[in-house]
Amino acid sequence: MVLCGGGPVSDVVVVGLGYVGLPLVVEMAAAGHRVVGLDRDEAVVAGLVAGRSHVDDVADASVAAMLDRFTPTVDPGCIRDAEVVVVCVPTPLSGDGAPDLGAVAAVGRLLGEHLRPGTLVVLESTTYPGTTEDLFQPLIEGGGLRVGRELNLAFSPERVDPGNTRFGIKNTPKVVGGVTAACTQRAAEFYGGFVDTVVPAKGTREAEMAKLLENTYRHINIALVNEMARFSHELGIDLWNVIECARTKPFGFQAFYPGPGVGGHCIPIDPNYLSHTVQARLRYPFRFVELAQEINASMPGYVARRIQDRLNDEGKAVRGSTVLLLGVTYKADIADERESPAVPVAEKLIAMGADVRFHDPYVTDWNAASRGEPLRIIKAEPDLVAAAGKADAVVLLQAHEEYLGGLLDGIPILDTRGVLRGDAVERL
Numbered sequence: 122m123v124l125c126g127g128g129p130v131s132d133v134v135v136v137g138l139g140y141v142g143l144p145l146v147v148e149m150a151a152a153g154h155r156v157v158g159l160d161r162d163e164a165v166v167a168g169l170v171a172g173r174s175h176v177d178d179v180a181d182a183s184v185a186a187m188l189d190r191f192t193p194t195v196d197p198g199c200i201r202d203a204e205v206v207v208v209c210v211p212t213p214l215s216g217d218g219a220p221d222l223g224a225v226a227a228v229g230r231l232l233g234e235h236l237r238p239g240t241l242v243v244l245e246s247t248t249y250p251g252t253t254e255d256l257f258q259p260l261i262e263g264g265g266l267r268v269g270r271e272l273n274l275a276f277s278p279e280r281v282d283p284g285n286t287r288f289g290i291k292n293t294p295k296v297v298g299g300v301t302a303a304c305t306q307r308a309a310e311f312y313g314g315f316v317d318t319v320v321p322a323k324g325t326r327e328a329e330m331a332k333l334l335e336n337t338y339r340h341i342n343i344a345l346v347n348e349m350a351r352f353s354h355e356l357g358i359d360l361w362n363v364i365e366c367a368r369t370k371p372f373g374f375q376a377f378y379p380g381p382g383v384g385g386h387c388i389p390i391d392p393n394y395l396s397h398t399v400q401a402r403l404r405y406p407f408r409f410v411e412l413a414q415e416i417n418a419s420m421p422g423y424v425a426r427r428i429q430d431r432l433n434d435e436g437k438a439v440r441g442s443t444v445l446l447l448g449v450t451y452k453a454d455i456a457d458e459r460e461s462p463a464v465p466v467a468e469k470l471i472a473m474g475a476d477v478r479f480h481d482p483y484v485t486d487w488n489a490a491s492r493g494e495p496l497r498i499i500k501a502e503p504d505l506v507a508a509a510g511k512a513d514a515v516v517l518l519q520a521h522e523e524y525l526g527g528l529l530d531g532i533p534i535l536d537t538r539g540v541l542r543g544d545a546v547e548r549l
Contacts, residue, residue: 134159134203136228138169138193140457141245141279142209143176143184148290150187152315157192157199169193177283177455200235205243205311208232209279212246213390216493220249220394222256229260236264238271241307243297245279247332247391249398252276253325254300268300275299275308276325278332284455294318298328336391337410342377344413347420350379350549354427361539361548379549381518381537382420382462384451390460421465424549425473427535428514431547437513440474445502445512447534448519449481449489456483463518464491471497478512480505482523505529517541 133149135142138160149156160166165175170193172185184191192199200206210224225246232242242261244253253276258268268274277297282288295316299305309319322328346360353360360379368376392410399407429439449463450456467477467489479487480502490497502508505523509515509532517524520538530543537549 132204133157134200134206135209136160136206137209137211137224137246138162138165139209139211140176140178140283141281142207143169143174143179144281144290145207145209145245146191147179147183147187148315150190153190154315155190157194157203159194159197159199161195163195166193166195177457178281178289197231197235200232201237203237203240205241206232206236207243207245209245212248212394214393219397222248222252225252225257226260229257230263232261233263236261236266236272238266241273241275241304241311243275243277243308243311245277247278247394248329249333249394250326250329251398252329258300269304273299273301273304273307274325275304276328277308277312278328278335280332280335283457284452291315292317294320296320296322296328296331298322298325300325330395333391333395337395337413339377340383340392340417341409341413342375343380343383344416346377346379348416351423354549359548378539379537380420380462381424381466381549383417384459384461384463421462422469424466424516424518424535424537425469427547427549428470428475428516429473431514431533431535435513438474439470442475442513443511444470444475444477444514444516445508446477446479447481447505447509447515447517447524447529448521449479449484449487450519450521453520454483454522458484458487461519463487464489466516466518467497467499478502478508480508481519482521509534 133154133156135146135156136159138158146156146158168175169184172181172188174181174184208228210228212225213221215221225248244257253274258274262268266272275297277295280293295312297305297308297312297319299308305321309321313319322331350360364376364378367374396407396410428444432439432442446463446467449461450458451461468491470477477489479499485501487499488496489499506528509529515532515534517534517536517538520540525540531545533545534541536546539548
């Protein structure tokens with residue numbers, strides 16, 4: 122195989138080395154693939170070249186150990202020597218809440234310039250049904266190669282769960298759906314080399330929709346218990362005990378739990394892709410999703426009001442009170458802050474006049490402002506117990522392991538995750 126512009130030879134190029142792409146690289150390299158990781162962030166690439174990981178679930182040692190089979194680069198010329206290209210770029214929402222597929226489109230155009238005949242291309246970025254064939258396929262065919270003849274194209278939704286120590290890339294079943302049956306077969310054979318179970322879908326649209334169904338299911342059920350938490354509190358019912366009782370039923374029930382809002386890339390964003398598709402193509406609303414969005418988006422405001430109620434009970438006003446937020450990441454025991462509900466909680470409290478402070482074992486400097494707003498950088502409190510002792514109100518927003526070991530015993534806390542015990546604890 123000819124070197125691309127003096128660059129590395131590979132049989133796989135992974136485009137996008139974030140929380141999806143880098144764990145994929147680890148499994149591919151372990152299975153014997155020669156992998157080039159393509160990313161536009163020069164700092165990320167430089168760190169990986171030096172053996173440093175920027176992803177919670179991938180240790181520095183894992184990166185260093187695979188550098189004999191893994192080459193990070195910012196040079197798109199590497200695509201010319203790939204037998205397989207896997208695309209794992211971000212698909213956020215735009216300012217008006219619509220899907221932002223700018224990164225997917227940019228990679229599609231790039232591939233159109235560099236792909237060689239015989240390449241398998243797989244899109245893993247979460248998106249709405251029809252994206253692979255209607256948007257991505259014409260772009261990668263821009264260089265004259267045609268899917269189903271010179272190229273194979275498939276969609277395989279990422280199922281990465283940051284911080285999950287039980288399920289990872291290898292033992293999480295992989296759904297694949299190709300533009301043609303031959304595309305599906307080739308993609309299934311590729312993933313079957315390093316994933317235990319591969320699940321063929323009928324086509325790309327079914328594979329795209331499967332991802333959205335998974336997260337919309339969670340979004341709606343979380344909204345259900347969030348709304349139940351609000352009226353259960355008013356009725357004097359312990360919803361946490363209700364859920365524990367209900368989950369003893371061995372069939373027909375899966376437990377979901379209330380919280381201060383939803384975070385991460387998947388649940389706050391993916392259902393919007395489905396809702397947008399239904400509205401744009403069929404001209405009517407996806408009412409379940411829109412209602413769930415309304416309920417879940419209201420939870421930070423509800424948490425702020427519960428804090429206000431606690432302070433009122435103590436004869437204190439929110440204005441001028443010190444409120445300590447514990448855990449500002451979107452998930453326990455990881456450093457990922459994407460779409461964390463801690464931000465809107467802080468914004469609500471600051472608007473009410475509170476002096477907001479935070480502690481998080483994974484975050485030292487926190488921007489407590491939404492995207493598009495001026496930065497509001499707050500430095501973490503260094504001493505958990507001292508900060509909690511000085512605060513007028515303490516709120517557990519994330520169930521980091523550090524908070525569960527008894528350090529907070531006896532400190533009055535509003536627990537939005539239902540993980541603390543004791544007379545001083547008030548649950549959401």
